[in-house]
Amino acid sequence: MTLLYFDGCPNWEETHARVRQALREAGASEHVTVRRVETDEQAHQLSFRGSPTVLIDGQDPFADPIAPVGLACRVFRTTTGLAGAPPVEELTAAFRAAG
Numbered sequence: 001m002t003l004l005y006f007d008g009c010p011n012w013e014e015t016h017a018r019v020r021q022a023l024r025e026a027g028a029s030e031h032v033t034v035r036r037v038e039t040d041e042q043a044h045q046l047s048f049r050g051s052p053t054v055l056i057d058g059q060d061p062f063a064d065p066i067a068p069v070g071l072a073c074r075v076f077r078t079t080t081g082l083a084g085a086p087p088v089e090e091l092t093a094a095f096r097a098a099g
Contacts, residue, residue, distance in 0.1 A: 001095075002033045002055040006043075006071045008053035011084030022091035024059075025087060043070050050074025061094040062086055065068065 005012035016034065023030045037048050049067040050075055050080060053060055062076055075082045078090070 001028075001031065002054040002058075003034060003050040004035050004046060004055065006050055008035045009073055011073070012052040015052040017090055018085055018088045021092055022088050022095055022098040025088070026095035028046065028095055030087045037071065040070055052085065054091065056094060056098045059098075061098075062090075 001019065001021065003012065003016055005015075018030065019032055020030045023032070037043050037046060037051070042048070047069055048071075048073045049058075049060070049064065049069055054062065054072065067074075073084070075084060076086045076088050076090075
């Protein structure tokens with residue numbers, strides 16, 4: 001489990017807390033690798049479509065394939081509208097689906 005972010009992202013710390021909570025609820029280890037993306041070159045190498053990005057086994061379960069790659073803030077579509085962090089329930093479901 002990896003959390004990618006860039007400096008200036010106001011939502012990565014909330015996402016980190018939600019990821020840890022979701023991992024607990026899924027019965028998984030709470031170990032999260034947190035990685036700062038510092039350059040546009042890194043963003044392109046990682047297919048980083050905004051901060052925060054949650055990767056499960058290298059895959060982004062919330063990926064929007066038409067979102068641009070780069071150092072930008074990311075929003076997530078939720079049942080209550082757009083949010084800066086994915087909901088715990090959706091994270092938990094993604095972790096359980098990944099095994």
